[in-house]
Amino acid sequence: MALRQDVQAIKERVDIIALVSRYVTLAKSGSSHKGRCPFHKDDTPSFMVNGEKGLWHCFGCGEGGDAIGFLMKIEKLSFMEAAQRLAEETGVSLTSSREDGERDALRAVVAAAAEHFAANLTDARAGARARAYLESRGFDEAAWKRYGLGYALPGWDNVKRALGARFGAERLLQAGLVVEGEKGTYDRFRDRTMFPIFDLSGRPIAFGGRAFEGEPKYLNSPTTTLFDKSRYLYGLHWARDAMRAAGHAVLVEGYTDVLTLHQAGLTNVVGSMGTSLTQGQADLLGRLVREVVIAYDRDSAGGAGAVRGMQILRNSGLDVRVARYAEDEDPDSLVRKYGGGAMRDAVQDAVPFHQFYLDSLAARHNPRTVAGKEAILAEARDFYRGVRSLPLQQEIARGIADLLDLPPEGVARELGPRRGRSVAGGDGGPSSRASWGAEDDLLSLLLRGDVTWARVAGTVTVDDFAPEHRPLADALANAPESPRICDWVVERLREQGLEDLVERATYYALAPVKFADVDRALEDALEHAVRLPRLERKLAEVGAAIRAAAEAGQWEEWARLTRDQQAVADEVAQAAVRDARRGMHGRGQGEAQGEGEAKAG
Template sequence: MPLFPTSFIDELKTVADIVAVVSDTVPLRKMGVTYKGLCPFHGEKTPSFNVNPDKGFFKCFGCGVGGDVIKFVELRDAVGFAEAVKTLAARVGLAVPEAEGQKENEAAIAERESLLKMHEIAAAFYRALYDTPAARRAREDVEKRGLTPETVQAFGYGYAPAVAKDAFNPELLATFPRELVLRSGLAILRDDGRVVDRFRNRLMIPIHRDSGPVIAFGGRALDKDQIPKYLNSPETPLYTKGRTFYGLHLTRPAIRQKGFAVLVEGYFDLAQLWQAGIQNVVASSGTALTPAQGRLLRRSTSKIILSFDPDAAGQGAAARSSEMLVAEGFQVNVALLPEGQDPDTFVRTEGGAAYADRLKASQPYLDYLLDRAAARHGIFAGSKAEGRRTFLTEMLAVAATIPDAAARDQFADRLAHKARITEDVIRQEIRKAAVRKTVEVPAAVRHRTPLRQAEAGLLWHLVRDPEVG
């Protein structure tokens, strides 16, 4: 039987949503944290077939069959392991690597286990130092944010020492090969040939796989002139930033219970919300999301409330993330915060209850986009004819990309309300644009910012189901 890299199989099982795969064959009903249906492998009238998306397993309590998502495809399609892997990989868009020989696969497994052990050692080392006098600045930084010892313990914060004599990499070098220590991302090679710790004088924040183990770190600078402000682990055989969510290992149960996830940018955004009792939250670590992250999150929920910084960078990331999330089938809302505040600072100053109110008042993404465009052109302030004309032209150009007639009509209603023009006129113009397949687009639209490019691609998706419960 061909052998695939363990890392590939792990990734495949992570991104292949077992509920979605099983639902292709078995109608499932949500029952608490699991799903239930009639077993496809034996005849029954009372459902005894269970799917647990948290664990990624299925089990029939009638006939006893069970396994992971790959095993389900094997049984469903009556194929072998390799064929089931290829079927799943094609479904989720993963390239199947060349099958490996036994020795190569065993070597990859051994390397992975060694890297996990290194990160376990590093996390324990940093955590132990957090309570020492040398880590006073790190503790002050955390205490200034109002984070409690219980929160520190839950997230495993630690301290990377400032001086070389206190470094931990000699312990790694005494246990693991030099090249493997460098591949771990925990150490770097200096020009003089010395292997030194990557992280110095930083508050250390462990990053976990969604299944639990530490696979990387984020290090926050403790000196004002220390750059970069945040230093993250490089990508390694364990860690790919675009396939990882910060905090998901802790927050997945709450996401399932609440039925939606709050998506924030930063480590401390997440910690503040978690401490305030809003625990259905994950962090993107300051970057726009990838489809792989979308598929990972899809195992827990299909509803997202974005809560990014209100500055231009944060809103640009919100637009790019929303574009991906909608393409992956999510319902997306946007929670707006006052200028100059992020979730961390807002919760510190206003409290968790006030933030929860912001979540309740979150806008469907379509409404958010229309409001931004209307504000940009002064529609709410009695804009001049030129501003209204530009606003309508932009929105009609967007509407021309909506392939569904019913969705276009819904969009027309909202656009008419914003522009204070009759719905019939708007619908007529949208239909003309749709029939022509093209529309005269002004320079302002041709040269869109990334946010406005995202708007054009998103509107027709979101108009169909804007509600986030």
């Protein structure tokens, strides 16, 4: 919480116009400043900065955020590094710098725990089972030492007793080694093979523990002052130099996958510690390599979490390919049966991730039936919209068109508009505006601070929004009333690792459309984004019930439902009349006024 307050203090003090001006020549444009985007080749210029709101957004490439986000992207810094730099400039004392002593103390605890676990592993009696497991996976004594492996004893208080007197219960808790229970603290890791997680200097900062049986199979340290799983990759300390030299990284799921491949001579391998990759992990990779080859197990690679992770990597500007293996093989079995060369071949032959996705669609649905075609289109829509590169989107549309034997233009239209570009400062033609709908109006009104959530709370719930907008709506619903509401929302979204929604939020806050009459625009947005969709859903439900009643021969029920249907249809008709009376509304599709744009031309 303290960090949140520090970050808020930094953002209140920093002059975003001055900050951005160090890198980009800005000119005043309406209530914002405008320049050529430093993140893509921009001739327009389409990069907007708003000093009052503390936000920036590029209407060319879709990137956006606040001052900290800008510094992170342009200087390729982590969040803490960027926050630290701005803290120094603005004279804010960041919690983390006060915590330096704290961190050293925690490192000492984790190092002592790693020694304790390592000693257990070589203990003749206690460590026998863990040693047998590690040997069965091909890790000999030299490997235990090299990778710092260990064993957590069964029982509830071994770590507590071994380290408690030296460091105190509170420190063990802060280091994530013990868990707070009803009757005091107890050991987090019990009867598990232990894999220390090292920082870039090779110091242990956390652990992953593997159970022999039972769930969870893998248990990680919680987030501590030293460790945040969403910003770490297992094995990076060993792999960094090889990754840089090769220009690419191989990404696997588990601890043993990393170690097996390192032992087989593939030293540019790191572990994502689960298949759902985060933006923080992607940023880390992006600072070291241009390409990532995903080498997950066959079953996990096609999962929704894995596909989303691949998109995060791709949207971070990395090339992404996916290694494929024969039926019932995975990286571990491949190396064991055929050696490191086989794995190297699999990495070499890895396919671009969109190709991998298209193949997995074709394997799951029959592209020759109408139902199969529909299922493929429906499933591919989110995937397509989550890709931020226009050429790549076109290639995906072409691939799906080929697969379904449909015209590519029709498929592209069906898959929907490109994210973050539908209202563009530089190239907002009528076709791109057509995709801006009532929900966009509503989010825009809220994120600009024209309308407070309290004002719409009686009419709207978070669930009224499209699924991809719900975390955004949720942040809005919980935000304090503030003129810099979007800045606050951006912070919450970044905490959750939802980078693409950060960009979405700045897009709504800074999009060059002007609401001539806020009250009417709001009324209109509520009607079209909330009330009418609800009526339409109701109409569909009643329609289905009517068909069911008819099939079952329940004619009384059928008559009652038909009257309901008429009542709902009347409501829809009345709404249409209201709409016509209002004529062109607050903003109106054709009336959108580009703030700076209209003045300029």
